[in-house]
Amino acid sequence: MDLTSIALDRDGYLKDLSQWSEALARELADRADVTLTPDHWRVIRMVRAFHEETGVAPAMRPLVKLARLRLGHEFGSSIALLRLFPGNPAKLIARIGGLPRPTNCDV
Numbered sequence: 001m002d003l004t005s006i007a008l009d010r011d012g013y014l015k016d017l018s019q020w021s022e023a024l025a026r027e028l029a030d031r032a033d034v035t036l037t038p039d040h041w042r043v044i045r046m047v048r049a050f051h052e053e054t055g056v057a058p059a060m061r062p063l064v065k066l067a068r069l070r071l072g073h074e075f076g077s078s079i080a081l082l083r084l085f086p087g088n089p090a091k092l093i094a095r096i097g098g099l100p101r102p103t104n105c106d107v
Helices: 022-032 039-054 060-071 078-084 091-096
Strands: none
Touching: 022 091, 039 060, 039 078, 039 091, 060 078, 060 091, 078 091
Protein backbone atom coordinates (compact mmCIF):
# COMPACT_ATOMS: atom_id res chain seq x y z
CA MET A 1 0.00 0.00 0.00
CA ASP A 2 1.24 3.49 -0.85
CA LEU A 3 1.01 5.72 2.21
CA THR A 4 1.81 8.86 0.19
CA SER A 5 -1.87 9.21 -0.75
CA ILE A 6 -2.97 8.92 2.90
CA ALA A 7 -3.06 12.12 4.97
CA LEU A 8 -1.50 11.67 8.40
CA ASP A 9 -0.95 14.31 11.04
CA ARG A 10 2.53 14.99 12.43
CA ASP A 11 2.10 12.17 14.96
CA GLY A 12 0.99 9.56 12.42
CA TYR A 13 -2.76 9.59 13.07
CA LEU A 14 -5.15 9.58 10.12
CA LYS A 15 -6.56 12.98 9.26
CA ASP A 16 -9.53 11.37 7.49
CA LEU A 17 -10.70 8.40 9.57
CA SER A 18 -12.74 7.08 6.64
CA GLN A 19 -9.49 6.20 4.81
CA TRP A 20 -8.71 3.39 7.25
CA SER A 21 -8.52 -0.17 5.98
CA GLU A 22 -6.93 -3.36 7.23
CA ALA A 23 -4.27 -3.01 4.52
CA LEU A 24 -3.46 0.48 5.82
CA ALA A 25 -3.38 -0.88 9.39
CA ARG A 26 -0.78 -3.46 8.34
CA GLU A 27 1.34 -0.71 6.78
CA LEU A 28 1.05 1.52 9.85
CA ALA A 29 1.91 -1.44 12.07
CA ASP A 30 4.98 -2.19 9.94
CA ARG A 31 6.11 1.40 10.40
CA ALA A 32 5.82 0.89 14.16
CA ASP A 33 7.67 -2.46 14.03
CA VAL A 34 4.54 -4.37 15.06
CA THR A 35 3.62 -7.60 13.29
CA LEU A 36 -0.14 -7.97 13.51
CA THR A 37 -1.37 -11.32 14.82
CA PRO A 38 -4.95 -12.45 15.47
CA ASP A 39 -4.59 -11.13 19.05
CA HIS A 40 -3.62 -7.68 17.74
CA TRP A 41 -6.64 -7.69 15.45
CA ARG A 42 -8.97 -8.63 18.34
CA VAL A 43 -7.79 -5.60 20.29
CA ILE A 44 -7.87 -3.25 17.28
CA ARG A 45 -11.40 -4.34 16.33
CA MET A 46 -12.56 -3.98 19.93
CA VAL A 47 -11.21 -0.42 20.17
CA ARG A 48 -12.66 0.49 16.76
CA ALA A 49 -16.08 -0.83 17.88
CA PHE A 50 -15.82 1.17 21.12
CA HIS A 51 -14.96 4.30 19.14
CA GLU A 52 -17.91 3.68 16.84
CA GLU A 53 -20.23 3.35 19.87
CA THR A 54 -18.90 6.30 21.87
CA GLY A 55 -16.83 8.54 19.59
CA VAL A 56 -13.90 8.07 21.99
CA ALA A 57 -10.55 6.34 21.58
CA PRO A 58 -9.76 5.19 25.14
CA ALA A 59 -6.64 6.17 27.05
CA MET A 60 -4.66 3.45 28.84
CA ARG A 61 -6.70 2.89 32.03
CA PRO A 62 -10.07 2.76 30.28
CA LEU A 63 -8.47 0.60 27.56
CA VAL A 64 -7.33 -1.99 30.11
CA LYS A 65 -10.80 -2.07 31.68
CA LEU A 66 -12.46 -2.32 28.25
CA ALA A 67 -10.16 -5.16 27.19
CA ARG A 68 -10.89 -7.04 30.41
CA LEU A 69 -14.65 -6.61 29.96
CA ARG A 70 -14.83 -7.42 26.26
CA LEU A 71 -11.90 -9.77 25.67
CA GLY A 72 -11.30 -11.32 29.09
CA HIS A 73 -8.47 -11.36 31.61
CA GLU A 74 -5.99 -12.61 29.01
CA PHE A 75 -6.07 -9.11 27.45
CA GLY A 76 -7.23 -7.08 30.45
CA SER A 77 -3.93 -5.91 31.87
CA SER A 78 -1.45 -3.24 30.94
CA ILE A 79 1.26 -5.91 30.68
CA ALA A 80 -0.76 -7.93 28.14
CA LEU A 81 -1.43 -4.82 26.06
CA LEU A 82 2.21 -3.72 26.27
CA ARG A 83 3.33 -7.10 24.94
CA LEU A 84 1.15 -6.62 21.88
CA PHE A 85 1.62 -2.85 21.46
CA PRO A 86 4.94 -1.75 23.01
CA GLY A 87 5.47 1.75 24.32
CA ASN A 88 2.06 3.35 24.66
CA PRO A 89 -0.61 0.78 23.74
CA ALA A 90 -3.50 3.25 23.70
CA LYS A 91 -1.75 5.55 21.24
CA LEU A 92 -0.38 2.75 19.09
CA ILE A 93 -3.72 0.94 18.86
CA ALA A 94 -5.44 4.20 17.89
CA ARG A 95 -2.79 5.00 15.27
CA ILE A 96 -2.86 1.53 13.70
CA GLY A 97 -6.62 1.31 14.08
CA GLY A 98 -7.21 4.57 12.22
CA LEU A 99 -8.62 6.43 15.20
CA PRO A 100 -7.87 9.85 16.69
CA ARG A 101 -5.40 10.31 19.52
CA PRO A 102 -6.87 8.75 22.69
CA THR A 103 -8.49 11.17 25.08
CA ASN A 104 -6.26 12.30 27.94
CA CYS A 105 -3.07 11.04 26.27
CA ASP A 106 -0.10 13.37 26.39
CA VAL A 107 1.61 14.43 23.19
